[in-house]
Amino acid sequence: MKAALLYGPRDLRVEAAREPRLEPGEVIVRVVAAGLCGTDYSIWTGDRPVDYPRVMGHELVGNVEAVAADVTAFRPGGRVVVEPNYGCGRCPLCLEGNRNLCLSRRAVGIDVDGGFAELVRLPSRCCWPAPAVAETDALLLTEPLAVVVRAVDRGAPRRGESAAVVGAGSLGLLALQVLRARGARVLVVSRTPRRFALARELGAAATHAITDGALGETARHFSGREGVDLVVETAGTAGAVAHALELARPGARVVVTGLPHEPTPVPFFSVVRREITITGSMIYQDEFGEALRLVASGAVQTRPLITHRFSLDRIGEAFAAHAEPASIKVALDL
Template identity: 35%
Template sequence: MRAVVLTEPERLRVVDVPEPDCGPREVLVRMRGLGLCGSDVAVYTGSRPVTAPWLMGHEGAGEIVAVGAEVENRQVGQPVAIEPNYCCGRCAQCRAGFTSACPNRVIVGMNHPGLLAEYVAVPAEFAWPAAETVALEDLVCTEALTVARSAIRRSGVAPGDRCLVVGAGSQGLLLCLALHELGAHAVVQEPHEGRVELARSLGAEAGDGDGYDFLFETSGVPQALRTGLDRVAPGGTVLLVGISERPLELSSADLVYRQLTLRGSLIYDHPNDFADTIDALGRGTISPGKVLQARFDLTEAAEAFASVRTVAGKSWISF
């Protein structure tokens, strides 16, 4: 089968490798599509080091073609979205339902080989069957959409709340879409006009003003957070979704005098968050595939990864 591996920073190669075996608690998935995000770019550029040759990708969707002997609730032919963070289920965090903080977490494409291959073996409980009515483009976005919807869940946003989304990359766009689905009022702060227009098409607005109940920072740019903080109402809540190693321009006075709540939101918690997104896709209440703006073939993987930072939307690879 064909797979795409990183041989050195910004160098990808399509190689022939053996098809993986399907373990007793696994399913074998024929991959149909894979979305790309900033985490993939970090691996691609070398800022997140891996051992070459490295199998890339983590936002995958496909179809089950084989089921392990001990698997009872998955069937051949089912379309699935892959949850690419395998929590251990044994640690204190997992037992408390806080699996996103699992210290033993297997992170597909980051500390475990990725999904950018024609066939992949996946632990059955992390391959989520979807309704036949869900379009491939929507299924490909399941993982990224779950990140956005989990941040909203953790924030406590309710219908009618005024929300400022800082950054309209793929995660910011999906947040705008999910906030609109909830009935919240989303305004986007983003310098790239093409991304602003796409956010508008997803139900957000672009504008000035302040007094926002919630702020979702998705860009990971400290200066953008600083600008956004000035627009939050006293008593508001700030969710940090974007990641940066640089110090934030923030003092205790910013939080104390205005009585703000500051929280980080990392991925999602297994199994409820992913299950909730799969259910929403099955009901047809949200269509995240609208965020996909650039489609590439497997043989065009290098162009796909290079496009992530320039495309006004999300890039993906179709098998």
């Protein structure tokens, strides 16, 4: 089979690879489409080291090719969406339900070979039957959507509340839509106005470019009070928490998802004096089913976010496209 193997930073080669062999509890999926995200990009550049050679790819839709003898939940031919993270299932964190926090958590496409390949081997628990009504393209963003569903719901949005999303990349544009589905009015804040027309199409009530300044003023005007009730940070920049705090009203909740590895300055005086609740959110626990429902029902539109598509042979161009300002989600067609 054909696979894209990463031999080292920026050394990605599409070549013939050994076909995966089934182990008990596993399925082999023939990949139909794969999404490329910032995690793949940081692995590709070497910022996030992995064991080489590695096949990346964790945002996957495909068809079941084969199942191990002990797997009864799937049969060859069915279309599936891949949930690529899995805990050990045995530690105290996993047993209490915090499997996203498992210290032995593994991720397909990062810790084990993933789906930038014609075939991928997966634990069967990583597969979800694709809803019949949803097209493959629409399902391609289910994985990042599950991340966003958890982040939004960690902020406990209530119908009629005002919310702000910091960042208008793929996660921000998904967070906007999940907040809308939860009944919130949403202000989208971004470094540039590049995505604001799309944000409005997807339901943003207002937009604000950070370079225009006066974030607090905009939040007060938008909310009709001291600031917004809830902020979901998706920007992944060191300044994002400070921006979130400027938008928040006293007593607000701020959910943080996308921070970079370098230290993030946080004005804690403002947190204490205004009783802001800051909540971290890490991938997902049990949100995958809800993400599939939101796609299948049409409450979340994912296809407008796919801006580029490439065949596996052109994966180098796909990584270049990911870095372009005009790209939101780059897809590979296998």
